[in-house]
Amino acid sequence: MLSTMQDEPLSLATLLKYASTFQGESTVSTWTGSGVRTMTYREMGAEAARLANALRGFGIGVGDRVGTFMWNNNEHMVAYIAVPAMGAVLHALNIRLFPEQLVYVANHAEDQVVIVDGSLVPMFAQYLPNLKTVRHVIVANGDASTLQAPEGVQVHSYTELLAAQPDTFDFPVIDERSAAAMCYTSGTTGDPKGVVYSHRSNWLHAMQVCSPMGMGFTGSDNVLAIVPLFHANAWGLPYAALMSGANVLMPDRFLQPGPLLEMMADQLPTFAAAVPTIWGGVLAGLAAKPQDISHLRTAVVGGSAVPPSMMRAFQEQHGVRILHAWGMTETSPLGSVAHPPAGVTGEEEWEYRYTQGRFPASVQARLVGDDGAVVPNDGESLGELEVRGPWITASYYSPDGGVIDPDKFDDGWLRTGDVGKISPNGYLTLVDRSKDVIKSGGEWISSVDLENAVIGHPSVAEAAVIGVPDEKWDERPLVAVVLAEGAEAKAEELRDFLADKFAKWQLPERWTFIAEVPKTSVGKFDKKRLRAQYADGDLTVTTLS
Numbered sequence: 334m335l336s337t338m339q340d341e342p343l344s345l346a347t348l349l350k351y352a353s354t355f356q357g358e359s360t361v362s363t364w365t366g367s368g369v370r371t372m373t374y375r376e377m378g379a380e381a382a383r384l385a386n387a388l389r390g391f392g393i394g395v396g397d398r399v400g401t402f403m404w405n406n407n408e409h410m411v412a413y414i415a416v417p418a419m420g421a422v423l424h425a426l427n428i429r430l431f432p433e434q435l436v437y438v439a440n441h442a443e444d445q446v447v448i449v450d451g452s453l454v455p456m457f458a459q460y461l462p463n464l465k466t467v468r469h470v471i472v473a474n475g476d477a478s479t480l481q482a483p484e485g486v487q488v489h490s491y492t493e494l495l496a497a498q499p500d501t502f503d504f505p506v507i508d509e510r511s512a513a514a515m516c517y518t519s520g521t522t523g524d525p526k527g528v529v530y531s532h533r534s535n536w537l538h539a540m541q542v543c544s545p546m547g548m549g550f551t552g553s554d555n556v557l558a559i560v561p562l563f564h565a566n567a568w569g570l571p572y573a574a575l576m577s578g579a580n581v582l583m584p585d586r587f588l589q590p591g592p593l594l595e596m597m598a599d600q601l602p603t604f605a606a607a608v609p610t611i612w613g614g615v616l617a618g619l620a621a622k623p624q625d626i627s628h629l630r631t632a633v634v635g636g637s638a639v640p641p642s643m644m645r646a647f648q649e650q651h652g653v654r655i656l657h658a659w660g661m662t663e664t665s666p667l668g669s670v671a672h673p674p675a676g677v678t679g680e681e682e683w684e685y686r687y688t689q690g691r692f693p694a695s696v697q698a699r700l701v702g703d704d705g706a707v708v709p710n711d712g713e714s715l716g717e718l719e720v721r722g723p724w725i726t727a728s729y730y731s732p733d734g735g736v737i738d739p740d741k742f743d744d745g746w747l748r749t750g751d752v753g754k755i756s757p758n759g760y761l762t763l764v765d766r767s768k769d770v771i772k773s774g775g776e777w778i779s780s781v782d783l784e785n786a787v788i789g790h791p792s793v794a795e796a797a798v799i800g801v802p803d804e805k806w807d808e809r810p811l812v813a814v815v816l817a818e819g820a821e822a823k824a825e826e827l828r829d830f831l832a833d834k835f836a837k838w839q840l841p842e843r844w845t846f847i848a849e850v851p852k853t854s855v856g857k858f859d860k861k862r863l864r865a866q867y868a869d870g871d872l873t874v875t876t877l878s
C-alpha cells in the first residue's frame with residue numbers, strides 16, 4: 334500500500350524560495366574590518382537569480398560544476414544557494430590547499446566556472462593556467478582587470494555581470510538525489526577525495542542542524558560562520574540558516590583572534606562554529622584583553638577533539654557553552670553532538686559534554702574490531718567507528734566511474750578511520766584517528782588524551798603528540814609543546830603534571846618545545862608535517878629518563 338502523501342522533492346531551489354520570501358527580512362552580513370555590509374534574504378534571492386542567469390548565459394546547466402575560491406562572505410553565500418538551486422553543482426575550493434592539490438581537485442571536479450574573491454586573485458592567477466576545464470572566472474569584491482586570462486578563459490566582474498541580469502530565474506525542479514554540491518576532504522591524512530552531496534542529503538542534514546539535538550538554530554539566532562564554507566560542507570550552516578531564518582555573520586578574511594573579537598563585540602552573534610585551534614586563539618585573546626562574549630549562547634566545536642580545559646574555560650570564565658560535535662566531510666558533516674542526557678548535573682554532565690556526543694536517528698553507528706567483528710557498545714570496547722545514513726557518502730567521486738579507496742567502505746558502511754568506544758546509552762568517545770594512535774609495546778596510547786591533558790597545564794598554549802619510532806617499544810609518544818605567551822615550563826614539570834592522569838608506561842619521555850604546531854588547510858594539527866619535521870631532525874628533543 335502506498336501512502337497518500339505528496340511526493341515533493343527536497344530541493345535547494347525550494348529552500349531558496351522559502352528563505353527569500355517567508356524569511357525575507359533575515360540577513361547575511363559580512364564584516365569589513367570596521368562594520369558590516371548586509372543583504373536581506375529577499376535581496377539574496379534576487380542576487381541568486383541574477384547569478385543563475387549569468388551562469389546559464391555561460392552555458393552552465395544541470396550537473397555542471399561551479400567552483401568558488403572565496404572567503405566567507407555575502408557573495409559566497411549567494412553562490413552556495415544559487416548554484417545548486419539552478420541544478421548545477423557547487424564546489425567550494427579550499428583556498429589554503431597546497432598549489433598542486435588545489436589544481437588537482439579543480440581538474441578532478443571539472444570545474445567550468447570559478448567565482449574568485451578579489452583579494453585572492455593574485456593567488457588564483459598562479460593556478461589558473463593549470464585549470465584545464467575552467468572557461469569563465471568571475472571576480473567578486475575586487476578588480477577583474479588585474480587577472481590575466483589564459484587563452485580560452487573569460488574573466489568577468491561579478492558586479493558588472495550581475496547588473497546586466499534579470500532578478501528572477503525559473504529554477505528547475507530536479508530529482509532530489511541529484512548532485513547539489515561537492516567537497517574534497519582536506520587531506521589531513523591523505524590525498525583529497527571528493528564527496529558529492531545531493532539536494533536530499535543537504536536538506537535532511539539542514540533539518541538535523543536546526544533540530545535541538547543538532548545545533549538548534551532558530552530565527553532569533555545570529556550565526557557566526559567562522560568555519561570556512563569550503564570545509565566539510567560548511568558544517569551545514571548555510572542551508573540550516575536559510576531553513577531557520579537565522580541571520581548569518583561572515584568574517585570574510587578577518588580570522589585572527591583580535592579582529593574576530595572586535596567583530597563579535599560589534600555584532601553580538603548568538604552562535605558560532607569553528608575548529609578548536611581558532612577557539613584556543615580566541616581564549617588567549619580574551620585573556621590578553623577581556624571582553625564580554627556571553628552573547629554567544631553556544632559555540633559548536635569539532636573537526637578535532639576539544640580539550641576539556643578549553644570547554645571549561647569558556648563556560649566558567651566567559652559564560653559560553655561549547656558544544657562538542659564530531660563529523661567528517663564524508664558525513665555532510667554532522668555525525669554526533671554532545672548534548673548531555675536529561676537529569677545529569679555537575680561533573681557527570683561535564684563527562685557527557687567532553688564526549689564526541691550522541692548520534693541522531695538518521696546516523697547509524699557501530700564499532701568494528703581488528704578482526705572485522707562488531708564490538709559491543711559497552712563504553713569500554715574499542716573499535717573503528719563505521720556509520721551509515723542518508724547524509725553519509727556511499728563512495729568517493731570518480732569522474733570515470735572507477736572506484737576510489739574501496740577500503741573506506743564496508744558492506745554499505747563508511748569506515749571513518751576513527752577509533753573509539755560507545756556507551757550503552759549511545760555516547761561516542763573517540764580515542765584517536767587510527768593513523769595517529771601510538772602503539773607502544775603492543776599497547777595503545779591515545780595521542781588525543783595526552784594532548785588534552787598537557788594543554789590543561791596553565792603554561793601550555795598548544796600541544797600535539799605523535800608516535801615516533803623506538804627500538805624497545807616500537808613506538809613512543811613525542812609531545813610537541815607551544816608555551817603560552819611569556820610562560821615557562823620544563824619537560825619534567827609537564828610530565829609530573831600528567832603523572833596522576835596516566836599509567837606510568839604511558840607517560841611520555843620525549844618532549845620538544847616549538848613556536849607553533851603546523852596546521853592543515855582547515856586549521857587542524859598537521860601531524861604528517863610534525864612527523865616529517867621529526868624524521869628530518871628539525872626538532873630539538875629532550876628525552877627524560
Ligand code: ADP
Nearest residue numbers: 518519520521635636637638658659660661662
Ligand atoms: P580531514 O580528514 O582531511 O581532516 P575532515 O575535516 O573531514 O577532513 O575530518 C574528519 C575527521 O576529523 C574525523 O574523521 C575525525 O578524525 C576528526 N574529527 C572531527 N571531529 C572530531 C571530534 N569532535 N573529535 C575528534 N576528532 C574529530
